[in-house]
Amino acid sequence: MSHTTYDYVIVGAGTAGCVLAARLSEDPDVRVALLEAGADEGPDEMASPDPLASFGLWGSSVDWAYSTTAQPGTGNAVHAWPRGKVLGGSSAINGMVHHRGHPAGYDAWETQGAAGWNYAELLPFFRRSETAPGRDPQVRGTDGPMRIEHTPEPGPLAASAFAAAVAAGHKPLEDGNGRQAEGVSWRETNVVAGRRQSAADAYLRPVLDRPNLTVLTRAFAHRLLVDDGRCRGVEYSVAGQRRTVVAERETVLAAGAIGSPHLLLLSGIGPADHLRSVGLAVTADLPGVGANLQDHVTSYVVYGSPEPPQAAGPSAEAQVVARSSADAAPDLLLLFVGAALHPRWTGADPGGFSILFSLMDPASRGTLRLHNGDPTAAPLLDPAYLTDDRDLDRLVAGLRLARELGRTDPLASRATAELFPGTDVRDEAACRAYLRSTASTYFHPVGTCRIGTDELAVVDPELRVRSTAGLRVADASVMPSLVSAPTNATVLAIAERAAHLMRTTSDA
Template identity: 55%
Template sequence: MASETSGYDYIVVGAGSAGCVLAARLSEDAGTRVLLLEAGSREPLPAVATPRAWPTLTGSSMDWGDHTVVLDGIGRTEAWPRGRGLGGSSAINALAFVRGHRASHDAWVTAGAQGWGYDDLLPYFRRTENVKGGDPAVRGRNGPVSVWTSTSPHPLSQAAMDAARQVGHPIAADANSGLEEGFGWTELTVVDGKRQSAADAYLLPVLDRPNLDLVTDALVHRLVVDGGRCTGVQYSVGTRMVTAECGTEVVVAAGTVGTPQLLMLSGIGPQDHLRELGIDVVADLPGVGANLHDHPMTTVIYHSMQPLPPFLANGGAEVKGTVRSGPGAPWPDLQLFCAVVPMRTATLPGPEPGAGYTIAVSLMAPFSRGSVRLATAQAGAASVIDPRYYTDSRDLDAMAAGLRAARELGTAQAFDAWRGEEAQPGIDVQDDDALRGYLRRSLRSYHHYAGTCRIGVDDGAVVDTDLRVRGVEGLRVVDASVMPSPISANTNATVYAIAERAVDLLRS
């Protein structure tokens, strides 16, 4: 390959949610040169703009197309879609903009992430968002991300809200304040009927800045580390190899899978694993790729007694609710929502789209932890992803409680006009053993991967509380991989806030 060299103040690897924030904010200073590298295409697929088309993006050119290993106790792999292209996963996800309960953020501080609790992140949540309504003390008014709730909710969504009231769940005045439990209308990243990705909100409006360079279709091969300091990156575009030099800092924002993969390819990670693959060890950090956590999901599926009207937004989940699996739960550790389609794994029978609907439940505080490891030392190769779902029995106990809560919601009077036979798990699945068996058969990922480069102060932490990679100067990580423990919500809104706070840390 031909090679060339260029110099920047900051290099950001990955134009996902965090990368778009970083590039836009850091380039506000006209005297600062910023390079943003993205492995995907500059041009999104047409389906990105249409909220209800998001399921078609899984497996597309805008998805890395990852799968887990064969899951222990489940016996199959699980698809792990993640965004590839401008906006990253914010361009292919289901558009939910959801904040976690404050207690799940404060748990980060308990885990050693001082300065990353709810009160610390609140100004950055507010800086991110443009919200109409809500308490201005906790909600933003002028941020780049405009959020929307459906003004004409699907009749099943209205039924879900009514059912929540009927079975005694609290109705939150603002489910995104981080201060309430219960059910509320879901905020979605939709503007004038179209998806607003991180690229739409942050990056595209500033791409004409002369101090900001965006390179797409750029596969980053490794970070360049010289004398214990990260001085740049090597990447290729087609057959052209480029060494980009950085005078201030390199920021890796490649996501929960991509970030530990790049660190390990660069010799930063667990030394035994790196040596097995013939990679020279730059920094022995055993926590790289460890602490992987995701929100597992299961579903209760009903046949519909009448034809289901078409949906206009994101296919349901216009109402979400948080509940506790039991009195010992540290925060609302279960999320429930109603989807207009029958969400089932391909291995289970059930109604086809248009003939059934779903009450979904996901565990927001799983104890199980997995890992991301390299399969080869080749850049761009798929990683070995092992989430180890349900390997901690407490997760099965909580999810069994969640199934019962989903059934209670689904059998409320508000659904009487819609509810036909229970297709999954089926009325014969009642006792604890049967419920646990169904949980394994029906497992789905909620695609909320996090934790593989966690913040902390112990030997297993990858970054310190300023997001600096331990043992390597001039290198930070800014994305969902730094989350020490799960949050009680979809992850995208929190990634925006992490990135906004990271900008202040980089400037300080």
């Protein structure tokens, strides 16, 4: 087996891994290796600025193509869980929305035991990640790698949706990522000059010529090398050849909310009973690994419209952060889409429009578990959608809010009919049944290696794995709970902070 030695070994070149590789290799005296199971490039559709075009990437060479276990809370449906497998990871196949969400979602992390993880502490790292010209520089970045272009001029339908949201009582915000986050704003996207800007485009490609940075693609990590309580590196394979890579300082898992807990479990770090049940030796009994799995659930109201179909490409769309009840935290996100979506992401028709409504802080919690000890076998993914009844109640409130928008002018006069759920779905029981049969993923699993200090925490507030020296996790898996926005901007900030922590805190 060939061995190569670096200071830092990062597993996974997704959103977080690209940030970590770029930031850690800024110091010319450290040697950084970045391992990625996918290739360096993928199909041309990856560059498309049209979020709906990303459906075409599902099941392609750049998708892990996971699926959930059958979900009793959504009529026993099995939900497709695409995840990026290419430089840029899921940021190379996602919907490109750039949104932080409401500060309350971050402050809740600290309340749950993630000391020092709140919005105020993360703000410098959000700012460091982006360049948002024309925005308030106290809260938005001015020189970060992720460039946020001005929102394009809205088409008539999108302008009507924004105006209807204001007429329905949602506060108009000049910047949805600015000082105020609750209300209606124009969605920002990771699109630059008409092309997707993944984390690889923003962070990694510009620094690929650094002599102290080695990027290994098609390098599939099988397990961590743990010796005497310390992680020494990673065993991986390229084209069927087994290799090891040694980390003299630290190994960082940035393999995502599925990949990172999966690798910990395959390395014997996780709940001892579960590891033994699949025949793996226990390296460290860490019961929280793979627990706390959660995901945003979404459904939609769809209207027919005589309007000409919206041109594909970067478009201005209205988004609303709202509350399911006056005493709730901001827990609903409504997103206007200028196409008639088919249920559960099975396609879209160009005529008509949709209002997605999503529950942003679900109470339901599920698990990621090993099927067996084979690293190439997909793990069992059970997000336990809508198993906590409070989630369904709040989603019913989301349906009500979305319909209220659809009934409000000037949007109402642009709709011909409510196609889904349809006007016969009215009473509480019918709405609940509609939601159980249509609710699906918003593609934002998190939480499987949660930050904290209690028994079930996987990493401490410096992101060090609680059982094993020389090992951190820095990606979507460390989020204790979901925030009121899609997760990519949050992961950029987590990884920015992780790079800072790695430079300033010891690894033991």
